[in-house]
Amino acid sequence: MAAEGFRALNENTLVEYIKATPSLCSQLGNLENLQIKEVGDGNLNFVYIVTTSSGSLVIKQALPYIRCIGESWPMSKERAYFEAITLQKHGSWCPNHVPEVYHFDRVMSLIGMRYLAPPHIILRKGLIAGIEYPLLAEHMAEYMSRTLFHTSLLYNTTTVHRQEVAKYCGNLELCRLTEQVVFSDPYKESEYNRCTSPYLDNDALAVREDDELKLEVAELKAKFCEQAQALIHGDLHTGSVMATQDSTQVIDPEFAVYGPMGFDIGAFLGNLILAYFSQDGHADAANDRKAYKQWILKTIEDTWKLFEKKFTSLWVENKDGLGEAYLSSIYKDTVFSRAQEKYVKALFHDSLGFGAAKMIRRIVGVAHVEDFESIQDASVRAGCERQALDFAKKLLKKRRGFQSISEVVLAIKKVPS
């Protein structure tokens, strides 16, 4: 897999690399007191925090296999290219919520980018700790509406769109991983699947034997594989967001592809719902988490409502622009409003479907979430997971029956503890 010129760096060789790269040096200023710390806790890459007395940055290098599994699961390091160009593209539309890229080296699969300094933490860890983020819904709605709208045919010509689609077809290895772990493995026997056993063994079996569920999942998988609606992040769970009280930054778009918008929106909402159902497992004498659960539900509701508002506003602002899906000479006045309503309603149902699929795979598939994994008592954990799983199955099958996000939130609330 080694391409000409590629070499895996370590903390020592990275120093030489930085010194030879002006775009990195200029971010760091004086290179005395250069400090490098490897912090990659993800599954796929090596990540270094680089600091000096006058600056900082992060270096992310992709290796040609999945880090947490090893060389037995090879994975194109070209994913760094797709991550870099997506950070740049999404960043151009939403610089407030996407870290700046300082440097990209395609041969080395290496990205130099903004270091998101403390108090930034991974949002998922914040949700586990019970931290409220008052601007989270606003920021994520802003990020999703701006990135998805501006990379869709609501904003672009089909010429630009088809050129971009062609480029991202190259990210097929990471798409294949999504296809397998989200849409296939949870619905069949797979060596990679796991669940909180023995508590959920029968629940996992029930998923594999649920014909209604499988028919719906096939429809979603087809959309993921066939529908080039917008440039999606492709992995927008709460572990791909770093947050503070006033900053929200979306990272790690290496799964980016032209796909259905609902896959991103659903990933984020679905992971908030997982966080909600995990809270009872984190409750203790000092904090029953009841108020926090309400905050999560409000965040779910606000995120969709603000997304819808911002997305349709962008559409109105740009209705006389170059976007070719709805020409203003055809869609004006009443029919324009009706077209918007119809589009957003379909997007809402897509988002619920994909969100539910993302929930299910986190409970009976290969990759679980820390929200549940950090609950020590397996029977308590299984109880929380079962609530989430049952709700997700219902949401996936009945998604077209929900007319609003408020109805979804109400349905979540009604799940008996």
Add this chain to the structure above:
Amino acid sequence: MAAEGFRALNENTLVEYIKATPSLCSQLGNLENLQIKEVGDGNLNFVYIVTTSSGSLVIKQALPYIRCIGESWPMSKERAYFEAITLQKHGSWCPNHVPEVYHFDRVMSLIGMRYLAPPHIILRKGLIAGIEYPLLAEHMAEYMSRTLFHTSLLYNTTTVHRQEVAKYCGNLELCRLTEQVVFSDPYKESEYNRCTSPYLDNDALAVREDDELKLEVAELKAKFCEQAQALIHGDLHTGSVMATQDSTQVIDPEFAVYGPMGFDIGAFLGNLILAYFSQDGHADAANDRKAYKQWILKTIEDTWKLFEKKFTSLWVENKDGLGEAYLSSIYKDTVFSRAQEKYVKALFHDSLGFGAAKMIRRIVGVAHVEDFESIQDASVRAGCERQALDFAKKLLKKRRGFQSISEVVLAIKKVPS
């Protein structure tokens, strides 16, 4: 637009080209008595029939503009590349109904292919002449089922699929033409639109003011631009088929792209429905065309029924193959049958929608069909066209209400003459 090495040939310079090209010479045998006749009656290209005493072939050269309009409407001659690779790909899956490619020269945008000798004629002309083709439904069902199935995710891995999708994204100029003339121009004022005036002026206006219709058309346009379901011909009307009593050959796939299967199926069925509604304009004392109209309806019904049968059979035969949309480890027994039913039903409704859109654009858009154009009496022609237009509008808006092709045929029959 002139690329290095490209030159437009004529009947004289083509002789030299042929003599210098072994793959063409070998088809022609003895080059004495070489005869060349330019016969292109289409809109886009130059077509030459080349014969000798011992062989024959057709040479098709694309020029960098639309032939029938001239240099004022430029059009990538790379369309010849997409035509050639599609003839080869579709031909590999259905050699009985796709002419063989002997030679392709990308620089010259030139294809050398099988000459479909008389009595082959363009199917549309046969339908105008009232000729029955007893094998047409069987052959077209065979062509559509085999080409569409084998280029979809029912047969291929997503790896192969995304690579092929990327390649065909390059055919964006011809896709843009489709987007404009099928999905946009008929629904707005456009200098290119025309209709049988003054008879249909109000009908054309009604199309431009029909909000329900526009909402449905937007949905179809999005599918055409976004959904990479299979490698479609892209222009499968009855002018893209050459037929005899026992041979059916599909030509001219220069609009090929990865798109919704229903776009091909609908194009063919929609053009048969246009042929049906044109028959009253071709009736005379010798032939009232009543029996022929019944034959057309039977062909419509048989085409879909045979397509459905062949398509689902291919799926059953290949269910344990490499196709990744429905893994056999997930979709087995009852749920496999149910998945097939659901897939085919969606495909049926797509086909009706696209077929209706293709009908509408032939009556109020830029490019009309000879079925109607050859009716000399404008008021008679307008009457036939109005029947077709009204039916198409109903079909497009109510397509999801039709449960079978028999119901569609019944609805056609019920249109008052």
